[in-house]
Amino acid sequence: NTIGGAIKYVTKRIDADEPEGQIRASYGSFNQRDIVASAELPFNEKFGISAAVARYLRDGYGTNLNTGNEHYNKDVTAARMSAEWTPTDNLFFRLAGDIVKDDSNARHGHRELAPSPASVYDTNAGAGDRNSVTAKGLSLTGEWNVNDWLTLKSVSAYRDGQTRGNIDFDNLPQPILDIPARYDDDQFSQEFQAVLNGDRWSGVAGVYYLDATASGAFDTVLGLYNANTALSLPPGTFPVGLTTLTAGSVDTKSYAVFGDFSYDVTDALSVSVGARWTHDEKTGTVFRQQYAGIRSPSFGNAGAVLFGAPRTNYTRTREFEKFTPRVSVSYKLNPDLTTYVSWGQGFKSGGFDMRGDAVAYPDTVKGYDPETVETWEIGLKGSLFDNRLNFATAIYDSSYEDQQITTQYPSGSTVASVVDNVGSSSIRGWEFEGRLRVSDNLTVNGMLSYTDAKFDQFLAYIPTGPLNASCPTQPGCFVDVSNQRDFQNTPEWTGSIGATYTHWMANGSNLAFIPSASYRGDYQLFETASPVLDQGAFWMFDASLVWTSSDDRLTVGVHGKNLSDEEYRVGGYVFPGALFGDSLIGYYGAPRTVTATVGLKF
Numbered sequence: 001n002t003i004g005g006a007i008k009y010v011t012k013r014i015d016a017d018e019p020e021g022q023i024r025a026s027y028g029s030f031n032q033r034d035i036v037a038s039a040e041l042p043f044n045e046k047f048g049i050s051a052a053v054a055r056y057l058r059d060g061y062g063t064n065l066n067t068g069n070e071h072y073n074k075d076v077t078a079a080r081m082s083a084e085w086t087p088t089d090n091l092f093f094r095l096a097g098d099i100v101k102d103d104s105n106a107r108h109g110h111r112e113l114a115p116s117p118a119s120v121y122d123t124n125a126g127a128g129d130r131n132s133v134t135a136k137g138l139s140l141t142g143e144w145n146v147n148d149w150l151t152l153k154s155v156s157a158y159r160d161g162q163t164r165g166n167i168d169f170d171n172l173p174q175p176i177l178d179i180p181a182r183y184d185d186d187q188f189s190q191e192f193q194a195v196l197n198g199d200r201w202s203g204v205a206g207v208y209y210l211d212a213t214a215s216g217a218f219d220t221v222l223g224l225y226n227a228n229t230a231l232s233l234p235p236g237t238f239p240v241g242l243t244t245l246t247a248g249s250v251d252t253k254s255y256a257v258f259g260d261f262s263y264d265v266t267d268a269l270s271v272s273v274g275a276r277w278t279h280d281e282k283t284g285t286v287f288r289q290q291y292a293g294i295r296s297p298s299f300g301n302a303g304a305v306l307f308g309a310p311r312t313n314y315t316r317t318r319e320f321e322k323f324t325p326r327v328s329v330s331y332k333l334n335p336d337l338t339t340y341v342s343w344g345q346g347f348k349s350g351g352f353d354m355r356g357d358a359v360a361y362p363d364t365v366k367g368y369d370p371e372t373v374e375t376w377e378i379g380l381k382g383s384l385f386d387n388r389l390n391f392a393t394a395i396y397d398s399s400y401e402d403q404q405i406t407t408q409y410p411s412g413s414t415v416a417s418v419v420d421n422v423g424s425s426s427i428r429g430w431e432f433e434g435r436l437r438v439s440d441n442l443t444v445n446g447m448l449s450y451t452d453a454k455f456d457q458f459l460a461y462i463p464t465g466p467l468n469a470s471c472p473t474q475p476g477c478f479v480d481v482s483n484q485r486d487f488q489n490t491p492e493w494t495g496s497i498g499a500t501y502t503h504w505m506a507n508g509s510n511l512a513f514i515p516s517a518s519y520r521g522d523y524q525l526f527e528t529a530s531p532v533l534d535q536g537a538f539w540m541f542d543a544s545l546v547w548t549s550s551d552d553r554l555t556v557g558v559h560g561k562n563l564s565d566e567e568y569r570v571g572g573y574v575f576p577g578a579l580f581g582d583s584l585i586g587y588y589g590a591p592r593t594v595t596a597t598v599g600l601k602f
Helices: 361-365
Strands: 022-029 033-040 047-058 072-083 090-104 134-143 150-169 177-199 202-222 242-264 269-292 312-334 337-348 373-383 389-411 414-437 442-462 475-480 494-506 510-520 538-547 554-561 569-575 583-588 593-601
Touching: 134 442, 202 414, 242 414, 269 337, 312 361, 361 414, 389 442, 414 475
Parallel strands: none
Antiparallel strands: 022 033, 022 593, 033 047, 047 072, 072 090, 090 134, 134 150, 150 177, 177 202, 202 242, 242 269, 269 312, 312 337, 337 373, 373 389, 389 414, 414 442, 442 475, 442 494, 494 510, 510 538, 538 554, 554 593, 569 583
């Protein structure tokens, strides 16, 4: 019952009779050094532990030409450990913990307007390169197989995360538009499930509870405030700047009851019915205050001087509730082909805009409403030609109402944000994916999708009041601009094709050649077109050559990605105007890389 679906990760239980493990090491372009190791240690039939650790290092694709530090580098450490206890044949418990620490340098992007570095991976940012992200969690899962048709399950989990970093939006040494930031979050969740299985029916029902807090603060530093020009200052000299501190938190308590049941009416016809009732309570606290100076006291400038009254200062609680059903019917046309039709509703809770500016947009203190979607899907999946072709294809139609859109725009002497229910949209499309076994040595796989996404209504906030003929009232109004907006990051056509050719050697080992090509049509990075940043259509080409020993314990591979060295944008920011340093920056995907990998199972 989510807006866009969900991915479920299922951790494999320890099933080894004796200790076993595997290790993989890689070395590649830009001094890439990766090592990943995992092990299972069963002590007896009832108790065992498993663990994994990974270290990812890579030099930067580019350089911060101002500081000399690496840009787009990688410095990540991750670890996970779990203990499993099976006291009886009907009881199972797992305690698991994980941690990820990312100390890669801050990514400031590439300035797209002059002065601009020659390489899209370089920057001249002066805000600093330090960046740190830590996320960790602990979970306890318990299962009781009551009988042949009922299993009771409990999942208790706690997670928290911390982020310390900054983004230099102008990409220049001067603090023209810098954003130092910190974010903290934690959450506890508890879920109880009843899993049922019968001869012709199956299902799951349960309850869910979440208690979460997300908090943070950041400065919007305008170092050239009141300057006549944004780019003509001598190096190392700055006028008195203006900084906007934004800080706040959102406390969320969520309760849900859910169920999903399937019944085989006949050997060919199956019906599935599900529903979820969700109740969310959110308390938002938002504070925005301007200071004269470069950075606020919260980010190290004790000499910053208050500049006017707070622009935003409120605490408010809202509750949201929604019942979202789902129905699907599947029919086996024959043992190899199944067709289905499904209908469902999704729900995305409302909330509060943590960047909201009550001066630029007074209604931000009211928060925004939930977003809902209704989706139809018709599909066909199965195999043909004596199971040589396995495929799945579907057409779908999704209708969004009260769609939540975030818009950030320059407003006077600061950057304002509006998160609101801008209207409605329709997303229709077709998807196909398949795998063809051409011969015992060759298989071909492919995917093709078409997406027709459009806004039926897009109510953009116009903050200019009587200066705009569309807004006869103060302080602004909403105007339908759906004919001027397009979905972001949503190309009409995407596709890929790949193959695996395997050559079997006399000693039982094999050598696999795996080429692939993928296509992504043109797309906008934001709802409003930006000719400088919007990405044109492009192809990507990858290839791998992998040798595997006869006992499957040793693998050696060489992997090439983006072999044509395509430059393509994956993100960006747009803050035009001299006050903001004409800050149009783009973020780019990885260049051509080649990596050698050795894997060993023991």
